[in-house]
Amino acid sequence: METPYQNHIDKADYDHVYEPAEDSFLLIDALEKDLEYLKNKNPTFCLEVGSGSGVVITAFGMAFPETFCMSTDVNFKACVMSKQTAAHNKVNLETCNMDLAGSFTDNVFDVIIFNPPYVVTDSEECGGSDITASWAGGVKGREITDRLLNMIPKKLANNGVFYLLLIEENIPDEVVQIMSNYGYKSETVIRRKVRNEQQLVLKIFK
């Protein structure tokens, strides 16, 4: 998979929107590792939740020109940036300023991708809509992730697949258990140590 062109982005905008970092690229690498699997799925609709700069969903759109790509973010500035990143890379992206995926009809998306705010913080710190919302994850760094996990059975199409980035502090085993209770399997697609952070991407499917 190709890395999208990002030089159009004004560096000052990263004061308001999460700048692509190792976690963003790990997620792209995970999708690339699963490229054959995804190609066989021939997805019609792909959604990235909390797309920030839009680099991940744009990379997906470049690799899957026949998939309709959508993204959401609670931060309007991130929505605008995602759309611009996609446009600069000739990807048609639809963006909604939305909390997670709550305003979509049921069971539409063949692929859902989420790089959540995963940093362990106080509960009070997470849940806003500015730059803090891009990293502050509350208790276990999972408060936002857990809300999306509970939506997945309603939002993912039958036979859909969900890619979720986590760090060890998020206790991935608990995530696997939550999704298992909903009838999903989980696999670790890729893991990487970045400075003192162990990052991994879970693939969740039936």
Add this chain to the structure above:
Amino acid sequence: MKLITHNMLTSKCLKGVMTGYPLAINATDIKVTEVDFNPEFITRVIPKLDWEVLWAAANSIGHGEGLPKTLEPKFEEDEDLLKKVHKVLLEVEIEEGNLTCPESGRQFPISKGIPNMLLTEAEVQ
């Protein structure tokens, strides 16, 4: 916001709203941009749409011309129809305007082509 997106947006997260679908569209700025026609994609996407909602939405913004109210079986063989669907799904974009919840009347602004579906904590179910 394209009509393909409108087809999958609801306001059912609002407290007291049962289905919140379809949202009414009020468009003050519409732009039409050319997108490469891919008949295979359009054929694949049509069965996943709520056709009547698409038909009504397209007509409500003045772009329903030539779209049938109901789909014939074997629509995939009608290239003229697929081109019309392509245009209305992917080329017509609402840049500015708003969406309205059919049950509560709550409005959601569309700005720079991006619908704002954010709710306050008090509004959520």
